Amino acid sequence: MIVFVSKVMEGGQGDIVGLQHIGKEQYAESHPYTLKNTQLAHEGDNMARFIVGRQFLTFLVIFLSNMMGSAVEGAEVFGLPETMKNIFLDNGLAMILFVVTVGQLTSQVNAAQCMLDFINNRFMLYAVSYPALVIEASGLLHSVYLVQVAFSKVAGTTIESKEPPRNKLQNFLFWGKVAFSTVILTLSFAVVLEALFSGKTAMWSGMPPYVSVIGFFLIMSFVGMLAGLQIAMFSVMRLPESEVAKHPRAKKNCELILAGENLEQLIIGRQIWVTVCMFVLARITSIQIDEEEENIFGVSASLQKFFDSGILGAIITTICAALAWRIIASLFPLAFLSNPLIYVIIQLCLFVASTGICSSSIVLARIQKKFAGYKDDENYIKIDDFENTSAIENRRSQLKRQDSFYFKPTLTQERRTMLRRISIRYDPDF
Amino acid sequence: MVSQDSSTKSNQSSFDTADEEYGESELERALALKAKEQKAEEESNDELSASALYQSSFYITDEEYGESEIERALALKAKEEKAEEETNDRLSALALFKYFYSTILLIFCVAVVHASLITEQTVGVSDNNIPWVAALIFFWFLMVWLAGE
Numbered sequence: 001m002i003v004f005v006s007k008v009m010e011g012g013q014g015d016i017v018g019l020q021h022i023g024k025e026q027y028a029e030s031h032p033y034t035l036k037n038t039q040l041a042h043e044g045d046n047m048a049r050f051i052v053g054r055q056f057l058t059f060l061v062i063f064l065s066n067m068m069g070s071a072v073e074g075a076e077v078f079g080l081p082e083t084m085k086n087i088f089l090d091n092g093l094a095m096i097l098f099v100v101t102v103g104q105l106t107s108q109v110n111a112a113q114c115m116l117d118f119i120n121n122r123f124m125l126y127a128v129s130y131p132a133l134v135i136e137a138s139g140l141l142h143s144v145y146l147v148q149v150a151f152s153k154v155a156g157t158t159i160e161s162k163e164p165p166r167n168k169l170q171n172f173l174f175w176g177k178v179a180f181s182t183v184i185l186t187l188s189f190a191v192v193l194e195a196l197f198s199g200k201t202a203m204w205s206g207m208p209p210y211v212s213v214i215g216f217f218l219i220m221s222f223v224g225m226l227a228g229l230q231i232a233m234f235s236v237m238r239l240p241e242s243e244v245a246k247h248p249r250a251k252k253n254c255e256l257i258l259a260g261e262n263l264e265q266l267i268i269g270r271q272i273w274v275t276v277c278m279f280v281l282a283r284i285t286s287i288q289i290d291e292e293e294e295n296i297f298g299v300s301a302s303l304q305k306f307f308d309s310g311i312l313g314a315i316i317t318t319i320c321a322a323l324a325w326r327i328i329a330s331l332f333p334l335a336f337l338s339n340p341l342i343y344v345i346i347q348l349c350l351f352v353a354s355t356g357i358c359s360s361s362i363v364l365a366r367i368q369k370k371f372a373g374y375k376d377d378e379n380y381i382k383i384d385d386f387e388n389t390s391a392i393e394n395r396r397s398q399l400k401r402q403d404s405f406y407f408k409p410t411l412t413q414e415r416r417t418m419l420r421r422i423s424i425r426y427d428p429d430f
Numbered sequence: 431m432v433s434q435d436s437s438t439k440s441n442q443s444s445f446d447t448a449d450e451e452y453g454e455s456e457l458e459r460a461l462a463l464k465a466k467e468q469k470a471e472e473e474s475n476d477e478l479s480a481s482a483l484y485q486s487s488f489y490i491t492d493e494e495y496g497e498s499e500i501e502r503a504l505a506l507k508a509k510e511e512k513a514e515e516e517t518n519d520r521l522s523a524l525a526l527f528k529y530f531y532s533t534i535l536l537i538f539c540v541a542v543v544h545a546s547l548i549t550e551q552t553v554g555v556s557d558n559n560i561p562w563v564a565a566l567i568f569f570w571f572l573m574v575w576l577a578g579e
Contacts, residue, residue: 012578061572068554068569069543075551077542089546094539101536103576123578202553288557356528360536363529 012124013054014108015115016041026381027116034120037129044163046133052141053132056318059278062099063310066282069095073205090204092279097357100275105361106368108271114374116381139177140315143185144323146178155331185319188312192216194296195287195307202286216284220321223277225345226270227322228329228336233257235333243334250337256346269349272358281321285313 019038028035041050071077071089080088088094111118118124135141152159166174195201196212203212236244236254244251257263287307289295295304329336336342368374546552547566554565 058576061576065569065572065576066553067558068552068560068565068572069547070553071546072551072553072556075546075549077545077549077551080542088539088542094542097536097539098543099573099576101532102540103573107577121578127575128578286553288553356525356532357535358532359525359528360532363533364536 012111012119012128013051015111015119016050016129017047018115020047022381030380031116031120033122033125034116037119037125040125040129040133045161049136050129050132052144052318052323053134053136054128055322056135056141056314057128057132059314059318059322060311062275062278063282063286063314065099065103066092066095066279067286067310069098070202070283071095092283096276096279099279100272101358101361102364104275105268105271105358106364109361109365110369110372110374113376114369115377117372117374139180140184141181141319141323142174142177143181144319144327145174146182147319147324148327151327151331157331181319185315188315191287191296191307191312192285192316196284198296200287200289200293200296202283202288204283212284216281219277219280219284220317222345223274223281223317223321224325225339225342226274226277226349228325229270229342229345230267231326232329232333232336235330236337239334247334247338249340249343250334253337253342253346256343262346262350265353266346266349268358269351269353272352273349277321278317281317282310282313285316286310287312 016038019034020042024035024038041047070092073090075089076085077089107118148159192201193213196203196216197209199209199212201212207215233254236250244254257266287296287304289304289308295301296307299307544566547555547569548562550556550562552565554560554569555562560568
């Protein structure tokens with residue numbers, strides 16, 4: 001059961017990343033839409049573009065859900081006592097648990113087990129894959145590539161590409177988009193910070209503006225560390241033991257992740273925390289202006305409506321709370337894992353997963369699987385080990401020798417399958 | 431369990447096989463690979479048995495040891511199986527409890543969110559003057575999108 005609980009990973013995105021390592025001929029006839037999805041996403045550098053665009057769409061959907069479903073101040077339902085109202089309505093716990101369980105974890109459980117069936121539909125192709133690539137192509141998020149170029153130079157590495165070098169026109173367009181995105185990001189920050197300082201956001205009442213601003217940056221950093229954690233982890237696991245040993249804190253964090261069933265628990269806990277934080281960020285950055293109040297920077301009513309849509313908060317969080325951290329984690333995995341806060345974050349993830357607060361997603365996932373007729377991937381294809389799986393096993397066996405009591409001598413078939421699934425679904429390069 | 435672990439090692443070892451170890455024909459090459467895999471499996475079995483023995487020795491009392499090596503190994507195995515069964519039972523009970531309370535909590539949350547939507551007490555409906563039916567449909571569209579991506 002615990003193994004089943006642990007099969008929670010990114011949904012459709014994880015499938016597209018995971019299927020990079022599977023020969024397309026194996027499912028070309030049985031899963032035509034899966035093939036279309038993977039052909040589109042695996043072409044050239046589309047995988048990275050897809051991740052960028054999809055990340056923004058996810059944040060935007062969470063922000064919009066928060067706007068649609070979160071209760072107004074003083075809302076009353078079912079005659080709930082004050083304490084319950086505070087917890088579930090005013091603090092939004094009901095909304096957060098609903099979205100995490102129904103909107104995310106349930107489908108992710110099935111997406112992890114049934115990659116081929118899960119994305120074999122028009123919805124994934126036309127509502128997720130194409131829009132994600134269109135969003136990326138719009139240049140709205142291109143400032144993230146500026147971060148990538150800057151940190152690559154600092155790290156002294158080159159950015160790998162599956163496409164030929166850009167020509168002059170392509171270069172001009174690319175850097176034009178980077179400039180456009182940087183301007184949009186700066187304006188978004190200006191608007192959100194102005195709203196925060198003047199108390200014009202959906203932040204909980206009674207919260208001083210400076211606390212809101214500090215909280216905004218702290219939560220963005222927290223989400224960023226969560227976003228980069230698994231990328232840094234897989235990158236570190238691929239490094240030689242001698243290299244990791246030079247960084248005792250990173251080594252300790254790595255050992256903590258690999259001990260027992262922590263890796264699986266970490267993935268569940270991480271997902272819960274990311275969604276909780278996204279809701280808090282949505283609340284902090286959602287602009288709310290009373291009728292008698294002046295618009296932000298005195299803009300027109302229509303522009304103010306655009307600000308109110310939550311799109312600015314989604315742009316900021318996508319770039320500054322997710323993608324930038326993923327890049328940093330990918331380029332400096334040891335430094336990332338050496339951060340003392342990472343240890344605290346891992347423990348927080350393990351704790352929230354151990355409470356089982358979202359275990360109902362497993363029940364829902366079973367129902368969904370039965371009605372949708374999903375079958376496990378092993379019914380169609382053979383998923384071989386690939387380098388991440390070997391990296392996990394090698395590192396575990398090294399730790400096992402050091403502490404044979406703490407580490408079980410062998411992995412069960414279920415756990416091996418699960419580790420294989422985890423390892424193919426995370427791309428440590430982005 | 432042993433065979434799973436060893437199969438990984440054998441997979442790795444097959445990649446590690448150096449060119450000079452290969453024979454001239456396909457058959458010789460396959461035989462060389464197989465021999466190497468068997469050797470790796472034996473080594474793995476030895477290592478794992480030693481590890482299992484080392485761990486279990488903490489939990490076996492002198493009275494439980496039989497006279498012969500076989501009796502001793504059987505006692506160890508029985509004890510390990512019993513401990514594993516007990517652990518699994520405890521975990522199953524705990525997992526069932528988590529499923530139960532989490533499902534009840536989810537039903538409550540769904541009811542609360544829908545009640546506040548229908549009674550027009552959400553930000554979208556109340557502050558943006560969106561009809562609650564439209565807000566409900568849009569909200570579920572967002573949930574489906576989130577679940578589908």
